[in-house]
Amino acid sequence: MQLSDSIKALGILLLVAVAIRLISFFPSVIDHDESTYLVIADAVSQGYTYQVDYIDTKPIGIFLVLAVLKSVLGHAIWGYRLVAALVLGLTAFLLYRAKRIQGSNWAAGLSAGIIYLILNSLYTRYGVSPNTETYFNLFTAGALLLFFKYRSYVAFLGAGLLLGIGFVIKYVVLFDGLAFGAFLIFQSLRREGNVVKALSQALTMALGAAIPFALVVGYYYQIGEFDRFWFNSITVAGRYPSSRTFLHYIVFFFEFFLRFLPVTALFVVGLWHKSVKLPVRQFGLIWSGFVLASVLIPGNAFGHYFIQFMLPFSYLAGEFFGLPRQEVPRWLRWMRHPRIGYALLGLLFVTHLLLQKKDYLDRPDNVRYAAQYLNQHLEPGDLIYTQEDQAIYFMTRRLPLVPYVHPSLFWMDKHIEAMEVDVEKEVAKIEAAAPRFMVFRYPVETERFAAYRAAHYTEVANIGDYVVIFERKN
Numbered sequence: 235m236q237l238s239d240s241i242k243a244l245g246i247l248l249l250v251a252v253a254i255r256l257i258s259f260f261p262s263v264i265d266h267d268e269s270t271y272l273v274i275a276d277a278v279s280q281g282y283t284y285q286v287d288y289i290d291t292k293p294i295g296i297f298l299v300l301a302v303l304k305s306v307l308g309h310a311i312w313g314y315r316l317v318a319a320l321v322l323g324l325t326a327f328l329l330y331r332a333k334r335i336q337g338s339n340w341a342a343g344l345s346a347g348i349i350y351l352i353l354n355s356l357y358t359r360y361g362v363s364p365n366t367e368t369y370f371n372l373f374t375a376g377a378l379l380l381f382f383k384y385r386s387y388v389a390f391l392g393a394g395l396l397l398g399i400g401f402v403i404k405y406v407v408l409f410d411g412l413a414f415g416a417f418l419i420f421q422s423l424r425r426e427g428n429v430v431k432a433l434s435q436a437l438t439m440a441l442g443a444a445i446p447f448a449l450v451v452g453y454y455y456q457i458g459e460f461d462r463f464w465f466n467s468i469t470v471a472g473r474y475p476s477s478r479t480f481l482h483y484i485v486f487f488f489e490f491f492l493r494f495l496p497v498t499a500l501f502v503v504g505l506w507h508k509s510v511k512l513p514v515r516q517f518g519l520i521w522s523g524f525v526l527a528s529v530l531i532p533g534n535a536f537g538h539y540f541i542q543f544m545l546p547f548s549y550l551a552g553e554f555f556g557l558p559r560q561e562v563p564r565w566l567r568w569m570r571h572p573r574i575g576y577a578l579l580g581l582l583f584v585t586h587l588l589l590q591k592k593d594y595l596d597r598p599d600n601v602r603y604a605a606q607y608l609n610q611h612l613e614p615g616d617l618i619y620t621q622e623d624q625a626i627y628f629m630t631r632r633l634p635l636v637p638y639v640h641p642s643l644f645w646m647d648k649h650i651e652a653m654e655v656d657v658e659k660e661v662a663k664i665e666a667a668a669p670r671f672m673v674f675r676y677p678v679e680t681e682r683f684a685a686y687r688a689a690h691y692t693e694v695a696n697i698g699d700y701v702v703i704f705e706r707k708n
Contacts, residue, residue, distance in 0.1 A: 239340055244327045247347045251323030252316070254355045254583065255362065257590040259315040262602040262625050264363035264594075267538075269625035270640040271366075272314065275300030277633050285466045286459050289637040289653070293467060294450055295403030296366050309628060318364035321372050326350045328375035329549060335382045337511055339556045346552025349497055353544045356586065357493070358593070359537040366404040367541035373400035374410045374545060381414055390435045394442025402446045405471075406542060409528035411443055413521040420520065421513075466653070473652035486535045487526075490543070497551050499566060504550035509561050518550040600700035605629035607695050607703060608671055619664050620673035621645075621681075623701065635667050636660045657682070672704045 263269055274288045279301040284294050300314065307313035326347030333343040354361030354368070361368070377396040380389045393414070400407035415436035422432035454463035491498040504510055505518060525546055529539045554562070559570050568574050601623045608618060608630050619634075620626045622641050627634055638644040638660070643653060650657060661682050672683065672691055676699050691704035 239334075240331065243330050243340075243344050243347065244323075246344065247326040247330065247351065248320060248323035250348060251319045251326065251351050251355075254351060254586065255315070255319045255322075257587060257594050258355075258362050259312040259319075261594045261597075262311060262599050262605070262629065263623065264358060266624070266640060266642075267365055268314075268363050269623070269628065271296050271300055272311070272628045273624050273634065273639050275304055276309075276628055276631075279304045280633075282633075283457070283459065285454070285463045287637060288634070288639055289466055290640060290643070291466070291470060292366060293402050293404060295399065295401075295446075296369060299369055299403070309631060311625075311628070315364065318368050321368060322351055322354055322361075325372045325375045325545075326548075328372070328379050329545065332375065332378040332382050333514075333549065333552065335379070336514055336517075338514065338553065342552045342554075342556025344552075345555035346548045349500070349551050350544055350548035352582075353494060353497065353548065354541060357537065360490075360493070361538070361541050361544070362590075363538070365538045365541065367538055370400035370403040370407050371542065371545055373397065373403070374407060374542075377410070377414070378545075387435070387438050390438040391442040394439035395445060396442075397439065398443035398446035401443060402450055406528040406532075406539075409524045410521070410542075411439065413524035415439060416524065417517050417520050420516065470652050482535065483530060483533075487530065490537075490540045494547075496569075497547065500551035500554040501547055503557075503563065503566065504553035507553070507557065507561070509557055510550075510553045514553065515550070518546055521546040521549070598698050598700075600698040601625055602629065604673060604695070604697045604701040604703060607697065608673075611705075612670070616671070617667055617669040618671045618673065619667075619669045621683075622675045623673065626673060635664045635669065668706060670706050672706075674702050674704070676700055676702045678702050 258264065270290060271292075274284060274290060275297045277288045278284055278297050282288055284290075284297050290297075303314060303317060307317070329350055330343040330347040333346055334340070338346075356362070373396045377393040377400075380393040380396065383389070394411070397407055397411045397414075400410070418432040418436050419429065422428040451460070451463075454460045505515055505522075522543070525543045529543055532539070554566070555570070559567065562570055569578075604623070605626050608626065612618070612630060612632075616632075617635060618626070618630060618632050624634065624639050624641065627639075636644065638653075638655065643649045644655065644657070644660065649655070664683075665686050668690075672687060676696060687704055691706055693702060694705040695703040697703070
């Protein structure tokens with residue numbers, strides 16, 4: 235029996251997603267954000283309330299997703315990385331299907347999916363470390379598929395619902411929804427008499443998108459914690475005035491396109507080449523514009539923000555491989571020559587795996603070693619405190635002693651001020667808990683616990699001149 239194109243594409247994209255990210259499954263920490271998600275999801279799975287018992291600046295969605303996964307994966311960090319790879323593969327497949335429905339050929343659709351996977355798997359903070367974008371892009375891609383495949387109001391409601399789920403993972407999904415709605419209205423303006431229908435379709439999507447957030451708001455209102463939820467989720471976000479200069483914005487913007495320069499060239503071809511279907515180019519331009527706005531508006535130069543843009547970026551870049559070879563710009567035709575293209579792709583894959591090995595396997599995993607030391611000495615009921623490496627909580631199956639899991643929320647002045655953290659109160663809470671072990675980065679500098687640690691603790695382990703462990707004196 236011959237497999238359908240869709241089944242073949244799904245298999246290829248899932249296989250590529252796992253293969254290209256395999257080495258990244260194994261280190262204990264890639265960045266702080268992922269560790270924070272795992273720790274808070276662990277707490278949520280044990281019945282604690284997010285934004286009440288444990289606090290972060292992200293919406294609740296990512297913690298609910300990971301809490302559900304914990305029931306299957308437990309504390310196996312590699313399992314969460316595998317799931318993230320599969321989520322990326324499925325996202326790439328939904329992108330492929332959406333393009334096929336729009337009329338793009340097999341090569342353009344599959345290439346868009348593969349490009350999306352490559353973009354997400356080259357740089358640590360541009361996709362290798364699973365972040366909120368890894369997950370909410372899945373729902374955006376699902377909404378994209380419904381948006382193009384069906385024209386009924388039920389489909390628009392479903393697309394909105396998927397966008398709404400993405401929205402409660404990270405609020406910037408609003409800009410994807412705005413792009414979808416703007417495209418509907420743009421199309422209607424080019425076809426006289428359909429503006430009212432387009433507005434009703436866009437409002438139907440908006441209604442669907444509002445449902446998940448309404449459920450979240452209703453939950454916090456029902457448990458009497460609406461004010462705290464609103465403060466931590468909405469109010470705090472407006473308390474971070476950007477001190478970035480205009481030049482900083484320009485550098486941040488162009489760094490992405492230079493970092494992925496070959497794909498940038500393909501994106502430009504997909505955007506401007508007249509052989510690419512006009513609706514594809516129009517939608518790609520509108521979608522790209524709105525998402526780039528969502529990347530730049532927060533005013534922070536975090537590479538993972540661009541992961542959201544990788545969907546429309548790949549959506550247009552994939553069209554390069556659907557063009558007849560004779561219509562490809564002469565200066566790019568070498569990329570379509572099988573011997574050159576496949577050889578370069580193979581070289582990229584091998585080089586990529588070697589670099590990941592260097593970054594993730596060859597370096598000593600000192601945080602894991604510290605957790606192993608603690609697990610060998612901890613007794614039931616023992617408490618720990620770690621100032622920097624919150625992944626240690628997850629690997630020792632302990633929970634933090636204060637609500638602020640991400641270290642920056644508890645130690646950086648801008649976060650302390652924005653979140654109105656009573657640092658002295660939280661420090662007193664830690665000292666009163668008298669944790670058996672306290673874990674600090676090496677070298678241990680003078681900080682808030684210096685006198686308390688000197689009086690009550692003794693150093694018992696130095697892990698690779700990276701992590702220092704202190705044990706409470708009897």
